[in-house]
Amino acid sequence: MNLVVCIKQVPDTETQIKVGADGKSINMDDIKWVMNPYDEFGVEEALRIKADKGGDVIVVGAGPKRVTEALRTALAMGADKAILIEDEGLYGADPIFVGKLLAKAIEPLNPDIVFFGQRAVDDDCGLASSSVAEALGMPQLAVIVKQELDGDTIKVQRPVEGQTNVLSTKLPVCLTAQKGLNEPRYASLPGIMKAKKKPLEVKTLADLGVERDDKIEIAAINPPPERAPGKVIQGETPEELAVNLAKALREEAKVI
Amino acid sequence: MDFELSMEQEILRRTVRSFAEKEIAPVARELDEKEEFSLETCRSMGELGLFGMVVSEEYGGQGMDYVSYIIAVEELARVDGSHAATVAAGNSLGIGPLLYYGSEAQKRKYLPKLCTGRSLWGFGLTEPNAGSDAGGARTTAVLDGDEWVINGSKIFITNASAPNSLGVTVMARTGTREDGRGAELSCILVERGTRGFTAREMHGKMMWRSSNTSELYFDDCRVPRENLLGQRGKGFHQMLETLDAGRLSIGAMGLGGAQGAYELAMRYAKEREQFGRPISSFQINAFKLADMAMEIEAARLLLYKACWLKDRHQPFGKLAAMAKLYCSEVMGRVASQAVQLHGGYGLMKEYNVERFFRDQKLLTIGEGTSEIQRLVIARLIGAI
Ligand SMILES: Cc1cc2nc3c(=O)[nH]c(=O)nc-3n(C[C@H](O)[C@H](O)[C@H](O)COP(=O)(O)OP(=O)(O)OC[C@H]3O[C@@H](n4cnc5c(N)ncnc54)[C@H](O)[C@@H]3O)c2cc1C
Numbered sequence: 001m002n003l004v005v006c007i008k009q010v011p012d013t014e015t016q017i018k019v020g021a022d023g024k025s026i027n028m029d030d031i032k033w034v035m036n037p038y039d040e041f042g043v044e045e046a047l048r049i050k051a052d053k054g055g056d057v058i059v060v061g062a063g064p065k066r067v068t069e070a071l072r073t074a075l076a077m078g079a080d081k082a083i084l085i086e087d088e089g090l091y092g093a094d095p096i097f098v099g100k101l102l103a104k105a106i107e108p109l110n111p112d113i114v115f116f117g118q119r120a121v122d123d124d125c126g127l128a129s130s131s132v133a134e135a136l137g138m139p140q141l142a143v144i145v146k147q148e149l150d151g152d153t154i155k156v157q158r159p160v161e162g163q164t165n166v167l168s169t170k171l172p173v174c175l176t177a178q179k180g181l182n183e184p185r186y187a188s189l190p191g192i193m194k195a196k197k198k199p200l201e202v203k204t205l206a207d208l209g210v211e212r213d214d215k216i217e218i219a220a221i222n223p224p225p226e227r228a229p230g231k232v233i234q235g236e237t238p239e240e241l242a243v244n245l246a247k248a249l250r251e252e253a254k255v256i
Numbered sequence: 257m258d259f260e261l262s263m264e265q266e267i268l269r270r271t272v273r274s275f276a277e278k279e280i281a282p283v284a285r286e287l288d289e290k291e292e293f294s295l296e297t298c299r300s301m302g303e304l305g306l307f308g309m310v311v312s313e314e315y316g317g318q319g320m321d322y323v324s325y326i327i328a329v330e331e332l333a334r335v336d337g338s339h340a341a342t343v344a345a346g347n348s349l350g351i352g353p354l355l356y357y358g359s360e361a362q363k364r365k366y367l368p369k370l371c372t373g374r375s376l377w378g379f380g381l382t383e384p385n386a387g388s389d390a391g392g393a394r395t396t397a398v399l400d401g402d403e404w405v406i407n408g409s410k411i412f413i414t415n416a417s418a419p420n421s422l423g424v425t426v427m428a429r430t431g432t433r434e435d436g437r438g439a440e441l442s443c444i445l446v447e448r449g450t451r452g453f454t455a456r457e458m459h460g461k462m463m464w465r466s467s468n469t470s471e472l473y474f475d476d477c478r479v480p481r482e483n484l485l486g487q488r489g490k491g492f493h494q495m496l497e498t499l500d501a502g503r504l505s506i507g508a509m510g511l512g513g514a515q516g517a518y519e520l521a522m523r524y525a526k527e528r529e530q531f532g533r534p535i536s537s538f539q540i541n542a543f544k545l546a547d548m549a550m551e552i553e554a555a556r557l558l559l560y561k562a563c564w565l566k567d568r569h570q571p572f573g574k575l576a577a578m579a580k581l582y583c584s585e586v587m588g589r590v591a592s593q594a595v596q597l598h599g600g601y602g603l604m605k606e607y608n609v610e611r612f613f614r615d616q617k618l619l620t621i622g623e624g625t626s627e628i629q630r631l632v633i634a635r636l637i638g639a640i
Contacts (some may be wrong), residue, residue, distance in 0.1 A: 034270065068263065069263050069266060069267065072263055072264075072267060073267050073270070076267055076271075186271050186274065186275050186304055187267055187270075187271045188271075188303070188304050188305045189268065189271075189304060189305025189306065189309065189318045189320065189328075190305050190313075190318055191305075192264050192267050192268055192271070192318075193264070193313075193318055193319055193320065195264075195267075196264060
C-alpha cells in the first residue's frame, strides 16, 4: 500500500495570534509551529494501516523550510519518507492552489490512500484535500472517524448531526481525518533518533513545474472583538433572580 | 555562538511536554496526595524512551546527548517533580554508574532492562550519619573468598524499593587506603532479593511524594566478587563523578519546576480580579512575573551551557555546581512568589502550585546541599 499523508504546519494552538503590520497576515515573531493536530490523526491511521497491511507511509508538506520540523515529527512517529515542497512564500496561499501543488508531488507516488486532517486549525478552510482529490481524480471521503479496508474497498464512518453516515468506495481515495479516528502516538525518543536517518526530499515549485496561480488572496485579518465582561444577576430569591435574568436578556442582551 | 536547539531537541521537547501534560498531569496530584509511586506512569515513561537517554543503542538506550536528556527532565518537572525525579535518578544515578564504570558483562546484564523503564536501579551513597560528608560512610564490604560480605545501612535512596527496583550500587569501605589516609571506598552492585539485603520504602515525605525513597539494610549480605563496579578503591571518585552529572538533572528539575510554577502564576494572575482589575495589572505583581521570567531565562542559559560543555567533553563540574545551585534557588523564589500570587488559594491542595512549593525544597538539599555547592564552587574558583 502506498499511504500518503499531507501535513500542514500551523501555529501551536496555545500561541496568542497577533495580526501583522500589513493587516493581512499574522505576526510570526513568537510563534511555535506544530503539525496540524488533525493531520496527526492522518499519520496515526496511515501507520496503523501499514502495520496491518504493509506498505510505506510518505508524508508530504508544503511551505517554508521550518515545515521540515513537522515532517520530521511524522517520521519520528514512524513514517518512512518525507517530501517537502519548499517555498518561503507559501504560507497563507490559496488552499486550492496548494492542493494542486501537492497533487503534483503526490501523483508520482501512486497513492492508494491520501490522508488529510479535516481542516487546518489556522485558517480553518479544509479545501486543500478536495483540491487534491479533484486533481488526482479520486473520490474524497471527508471528516471520518472510522475506516475499514477490505481489499480495494474502503468503508468509512462520518458523523453528521447525531447520526453516522456509512460511506464506501474503491481505492485510491482521499480521506480527511476527524477527531475520534484514533489516538495519535507520541514521537518516541528512539523514533526521533531514527527519523534523523530517514529520507526527506526537498522540491521547489520549479521542480514540480508549477507556478503560483492563486485565485483568492487574503484582503484583511481582523482580531476577534474583545469579549465584554460577564454580568452577575442580582436578587435575593430564585423568583427575583429569574425576573432580573429575564429582564437582562430582554432589555440588555436583546435575545428574547 | 549559537543558542539554537537542534530540530531533534525541539521535537523531543514537544513530545515530552505533550506526554507530561496528557499522561502525568492528570494523575500527579492524586499520586502526591496518596504518597504513591506509580508503576503505570513509570512504564509509560519507559515506553516513550525516557530511561537510558544518553546510553548508546547497543545497550538499549536512545543515544541522545546531554542537552536532550536535560530538556526531557525539564519538561517532566514543569508538570510534576516526582516523575521528573524518577527519570532523573533513573538515568543519572541508576544507569549512570553502570554505564560509565560497569564491565561489559555488567552492562549487558543490566542496561537493556533499565533502559526500558521496566526496572529501576538505586544509588546508595548517603548514610544516616554520612550525608554531606559522604566519604565518612560506615558501611563495610569485606572480601571472603569469592564473595563480598556487606554490612551497614543507607538512607534516602531513590528508586531502590519500588516494585520494579532491580538492585542498587552501594558505596562501602573495602579497607584502608594505601597511603593510609582514611578508608578505601568501593562501589558494589547488589541485586534485590539477595539474602541479607532489605530495601524499605520511606514514608512521610513533604515533597516528591510519588517518587520512591528507601532505607537500605545490609546484614551479612553476600554478593559475588565480580559485583565490584570498576576498580577497587575508586568508589568515592565514581560517586563524585556521578554526582557532577547528576547535578545537571537536579538543575533541570529546578528549571522545569520554576517554569511550571511561573506559568501557573501567570495564568492565575491574569484571571484573578480584585478591585475590579486582574491582579497582574498591579505593578508589584507584574514585576514579580517579570523577575520570574528573567531568572528562569538566566537559569536556562546556565544549565544548557553546562550540558553543552559536557556534550563537548570539556570540564563542566564548576558550571554543573553553579547550575544546580542557581536553578534550585530560582525555583525556590519562583514557587514562593507563585504561591503568593495565588493568595489563600495557593495554600490549598486543589491548586497545583502548592505542590511546586513543596517539591522545590528537595532541590536545595539533595545531591549536595546549597551550602556544599557553594563550597564546591568556592574551591573551583580558587577562593579556598
Ligand atoms: C528525597 C531524597 C532523595 C534522595 N536520594 C538519594 C539517592 O538516591 N542516593 C543517595 O545517596 N542520597 C540520596 N539523598 C540524600 C541526599 O543527597 C542528602 O540528604 C544530602 O546530601 C544531605 O545530607 P544530609 O541529609 O545528611 O544532611 P547533612 O549533611 O547532615 O546537612 C545538614 C545541614 O548542614 C549543612 N552542612 C553540612 N556540611 C556542611 C559544611 N561542610 N559546611 C557548611 N554547611 C554544611 C548542610 O548544607 C545542611 O544544611 C536523597 C535525599 C532525599 C531527601
